[in-house]
Amino acid sequence: VSHLNLFKHYHHWLIYDGSNELIAFQNTFQHLNLSVDTDINYVIKNTTTTLVEPSSSSFVVYDVYNNGFQIGGSLNITVDYEVECNSLACLKCKYLSKLHMRSLYGNRERLSDIRMRVAVVVTRFDLKAPHSEINAFLSSQRDFYIDPLARFGFQVLLLLKDSLYTKVSLQYFDKWSDADNTGGVVGALVNHTVDLTSAPLVMSPLRFHFITPIAPTGYFRSVCMFRTPRNSGIKGSVFVEPFSMQVWIYFGVILALAALLLWFTFLVEYYKMGKHSTFIPSFLTTCLISIGSACAQSSSLLPGSIGGRFLFITLMLISFIMLNYYTSVVVSILLGSPVKSNIKTMSDLTDSNLDVGFEPLPYTYAYLNTSTLPEVKRFVRHKVAPKIHTNNLWFSAQEGIMRMRDRPGFVFVFEVSTGYHLIERTYEATEICDLNEVQFRPDTQLVTHLHRNSSYREIVRLKILRIMETGVHAKHRRQWANDLKLFDHHYRWLIYDEMSDIMKFKIFVSNFNFFIDTDLTYAMLSDEHINSSKNSTFLLYDVYNKGQKWGGRLNMTADHAVSCTHSNCHLQKYLSTLHQRSKSGNRERLSDLTLSVCTVVTRKPINLPEEVLIGYLMSQNNTHIDGLPRFGFQVLMVLKDILGSNFSYQFKETWSVTETTGGCIGAVGYEHSADLLSTPFLFTEKRSLYSRPILRNGHFRSICIFRTPRKADMKTGVFMEPFSVAVWILFGIVLGLIGVFLWVIFLVEHNKMKISLTYVPSLLTTCLMSFATACVQSSQLVPSSFGGRLTFICLSLLTFIMYNYYTSIVVSTLLGAPVKSDIKTMGQLADSNLEVAMEPLPYNAAYLNFSKLPEIKRFVKRKIESKSNSGSVWLPAEEGILRVRDEPGFVYIFEAFSFGLVERYYDAQEICDLNEVLFRPPADLHTHVNRNSSFTEILRWRLVRIFETGIYSKFDRHWINSRLNCYLGNNALIQVGLEYTAPLFAMLFCSYILVLIVILLEILWKHFERREA
Structure with a gap:
């Protein structure tokens, strides 16, 4: 039975041991091939129970399994329940363990005694390297475009490993498979030499015979991408396409009839109405007049009669309508020619003359070789086979995507998890909009697979689903665990004092590291029930400390009394009003604490006396000076009054030195030397490792403004x-x-x-x-x-x-040139010849130094580093805004807190003449606390209360103006001045000079001819 692998979930075994030899059974079955899905009940007779009916028998049932005999598992025998049987039926008497409280696999989910065999695919790293280096590559977060599917799968595997509490033995492969179900990690799984694969797979009918899908853990999408070729697919037929062939024929017939009528009119006028001309125009001449009119050409030959002139007017009207209609359609086709290519399928791509390159991925090569689709076979024959022995077919992801950017019309085939991040990092917005996508192969889900007969199917499926549902990652929990903070909200404590000595307990825990979010209940027997054998009444106390290290004191408050019997407990009475409010509501007053607050001051020396700095931060005038720090500080003072706590201040001149360290952000997060930051700041992925946003508290918008240059960039x-x-x-x-x-x-x-x-x-x-x-x-x-x-x-x-x-x-x-400048992005601003200055704010300098956006790097190189005196770039807000007003084309970068200055110094026409370019993407500002702060909930609810009462709105209206309003609307008269027409007049003036020179030369030539004569 063991050799035939019959101890599986599809066979239910009931083994009765009449000799009650549990040890002998254990010695026998510990060498058998049991697995985690084995369904064996081992039954022995219970000889210790006194039966009510002498004819009945009592039996004890055990659950028997092994986490995996072949991979190091040990036999597990757990008592389950007791049954009592008579000649008619068997009934469960009682449960002897907690097995019944969970499902079969819920009781067997910890696989700590086995070592699972895992196949790991690595396509872009040397498999001969030490295993530690391979694992480091697969676990790293950098260079995401290198082997993304393999690394993604490996990092999900690590989460699954932690969730199963198991150990793994890794086998490395350089491909998914050779054919559909042989070779690589797929072949290893089919041969059952491994229990699991690190990377999810694409399901196929042939694979289904050997392996089974467990859960979807990814998405596979492979595309052909290219920028629109420069010719945009426009052909000569575009000049005929506005009208159908039938319309063109009718129009030609009408013109011919008009020519015939004109000729007849001239004939009648010559012979019958008097000679208006000395000759009769031929029919060909009248055809020329008719077609010339259709082409917006006038004629020196006109009929003299009223009817003839009406005929000519009708011809001109028809031609005018057709001309305008034709022109509109042609212009819309040519000037509005599609930005996207008309290549939408693999067949279209095959029939085009575009060059193709591939990312060297094993599954791409396999798909080209094994696909049975006719369009793919034709694609291989026309696009791949002719270049198979050249170096122009396979390109790395980075090289191919850069080549695609620099050579419109070059097609690169890649997997989107590889390429999309690279494109967003290296392409400008216009280049991204210029991209075209064609599906290389049908989109499909990636699914984690196990062998069809694997005993771990249900456990792995449940664990993966749990990982996907909760998003809780064991490695992150390990990173943030703090053994010194066991009494925070993550743990719920119930401490029962058998001695009922509350004073001794207070002395014992007085120096414990309790917090305001501590969830600890102290239970003691009521005095009258001590040493009583009747129902017992317990008194429960809520225990916490608002923060020992901040000066808080131990607080014990009687909550309620419960009465307990041997079977249950029920509420007897409340001993206080704690139950009427939430836990945070009962602990909201922090009057015995002194919180440490970090405050940013950028425009005053931070070594000034504290009273001077606080007075400056509380002032209401000149909102453009240190607007964000002063706004945040004044909201903080409202929070201080609501909390009733004291504050000690740290003053710093910058938000941070790097993204997570230095300044106030480092003090709240990485260093945890401050409990709160007076000014809200931007949330980023790296900062989330050390600090936590608790509430949106503003909006950050940094912009470049300038008046439309007079020359409007016209050349x-x-x-x-x-x-x-x-x-x-x-x-x-x-x-x-x-x-x-x-x-x-x-x-x-x-x-x-x-x-x-x-x-x-x-x-x-x-x-x-x-x-x-x-x-x-x-x-x-x-x-x-x-x-x-x-x-x-x-x-x-x-x-x-x-x-x-x-x-x-x-x-x-x-004439259609916009009243506003066509500079809309930082890239266009960097490429322009406009002069730039910016407000001297620390986050502006940090953004210029640390931003990885290509347009920002180009902006720094061309607008700042190119200046002989880079310090001249920094101008105070008032000076910069006045200079924008007085010098159209001068660009000033500032934060939206200074919009009040613009409204103070600019008239309505000047405001409407302003152009805005986003200096950095707008983002919400959040109030943050340390990631492990115990004040998170208290502060969140207090800040929400400030928002609800409208106090925040009052400060927001005073300090923040998010936009400038142009009240002139779109009906303002825009005059076309010399700045627009000067180039045309200059060309005319130059033409006249050239003509004058030619005339003078001609006069000299005639004079020379007369002298020769």
């Missing part, structure tokens, strides 16, 4: 920017070629066809016609031949499209 190049240099050159060449072609046409018409003109226009004249058409100017000279007019029509269409595209961009840039 002459804005008139050239709609097209690249290459487009301008190509457009100029096309116009020049058309000018030459028109000159040839006029030459041929004059010499060979003898039509239209009595002279041949010069090449300069035809080039002028070409460029004039590009500028939406008509021409009195029009070719008469069919081919020449088709040339002119093509020229009109080309210049129509170019003109509308150019005009739309320039108008949107100039």
Whole structure:
């Protein structure tokens, strides 16, 4: 039976030992293959119980199991209950232990006598390294983008290990599997050479035959990501797409009919109404007039009759409507071309010409080799196979993501737990918005698996679910355990005094380290029931000390009396009013304590007398000077009155030196030399290790303000920017070629066809016609031949499209330029040529020194380190705000407490002209105490009371102004001044100078010709 592994949960065993030889049974079964899910009841006859019925028999039932015979477990035999049996039935008489109070696995959850075998996957570390180094790598919190799934799984494993109280034996592998269910950690689990894997796995049908899922512990998502290629997928057909082919045909037919009617009108006017012209325009000429009107070109030939002119007006109206509709659609497609690519699937990616790279992950390689999806096979054939032997296929996560940033259109395939943090750390906001995602493989859950026949399935499942539900981590509890603080709220104490000597107890505990949150009940027998055999009455006392080290005294208050029998206890009466309020409510007055308070003062020497500094902090004027410390201190004084306690002060000139040490933050948290900080501060992950936020107590907002620069960052190049240099050159060449072609046409018409003109226009004249058409100017000279007019029509269409595209961009840039500056981020501010200064606050300097954001590092390098005198960057609030008012384009960084200065010195127009850029992300401010402080609940409830009464709102309205209000609205007239039009006038002035030079040269040339003649 043992060899066949039949002692499992799916067999229930009842073993009756008629000889009552418990020792012999133990000696036999300690060598059998029992497990933690074994269901064996061992029964022996009870010979010590006196039975009521002589025909009955009494038996004792034992629970028998082993945590794991094969991995070092020992036999466990626990008495469970007693049954009494007669010839008809068996009934439980009584329980002999506490096994019945918990489930089967609840009684067996501690696996302290075994060593579980665990398969650990490590893909980015040398497996030949010492095991201590491998474990240190897997346990570390740094460089999260290196082997994230393996390290995440290992750290969850450590929590599970602590929860099971077991030991582990680790086996290291460099991959999850070779095939679907062989090799790597999956193969080890399938072969049952390990009991558990550190990393969760993806479930598959083949694996289900050998291993079973326990609980979801992660999420797997692999994506192909790339920045939008620069061409944005725009094709030449975009110029035809605004109208369907049917609309274009109808429009062409209407123009042809209009041309026919025009020709007929000219014919009628010539023969019937008198000669308005010396000739009859040909039908081709009227077609040219019709198409020219559609392309916003006028005509020197107009009908003279009223009907003919109405016909021309109708043609112009139709053309006007079509032109505007067409222009709107084209501009919306081109200027509003999609920021995102139209590549949405693996098939689209395969058919594109984008370059692809991969993060070297074993499961990515396995997926490419084993996937049966046709789009993946085609992807491998087109994108992977041609590069398989090159160095341009596999990139580390950091290298691939940087390459993706620097080369729009490069596709990088990675796992999101690796890449998202890297992207947020190294990409700017605009670059993140420019990213496109394509699913590389279907998203799926990661599940912790065990062998299908594992005896630990239920225990591991329950423990993992418990870890996920509570979030309590054993390693964090060990980090924060304090053996000297056993009488805090984490433990509930009941102390029974058999001697009922309350005075002796008081003397005994008078020097104990009790706290205000101590939960200790002292119980003693009532005097009249001492030495009594009847029901006993116990008196219960609430015992605490508001804080021995702060000067508190022991406090014992009678609470209630309970009357107890052998079976239960019930409340007899209350001995005081303690029951009418909560524990914190009964202990809220701290009149016998002196709390240590750390206070920040940044604008006064901290070596001044305490009375002077307190008077400064309590003053109400000049709210922009030390606004945050003074606001926090005045709220603290209200808290002091409510608590009724005394305060001793520590004055410091900074919040902290590093994120967690130095200054007042270090005093409250890491050093625990202060109980409270007068000023609320920002909550961060590292600070949470030493201090705890108890209540939101304000909002921190640090901004850069500046008035819109007069030049609005407009440069002459804005008139050239709609097209690249290459487009301008190509457009100029096309116009020049058309000018030459028109000159040839006029030459041929004059010499060979003898039509239209009595002279041949010069090449300069035809080039002028070409460029004039590009500028939406008509021409009195029009070719008469069919081919020449088709040339002119093509020229009109080309210049129509170019003109509308150019005009739309320039108008949107100039007339649509925002009244506010387009500088919206710290990155844009760092790249601008604006001068910057900031308020001399310690947290500003700390943020500049310690921020890891790339835009802040760039800002420091370009705006502060580049200055010859970096000290000139620091300006007092009043001076900086006045300079912003007087120098449009000057940037000043300050905290929102100084908004009152802006409202004092600025008029309404100047306030509306201000631009804001967030210097750092806004965040809530919290009142903090030390993580192990015993005053947490008392302070929280007292601060909540201050909020409820409106006292906090009064201080908030006085000290804090979170925004500036522009009362002019959006209807204010914005005048276009020289600062906007100066570049255009400058270009015109330069053009006139150039023209004057050309005319002078031409005059000199004519003068030279006359002298030669």
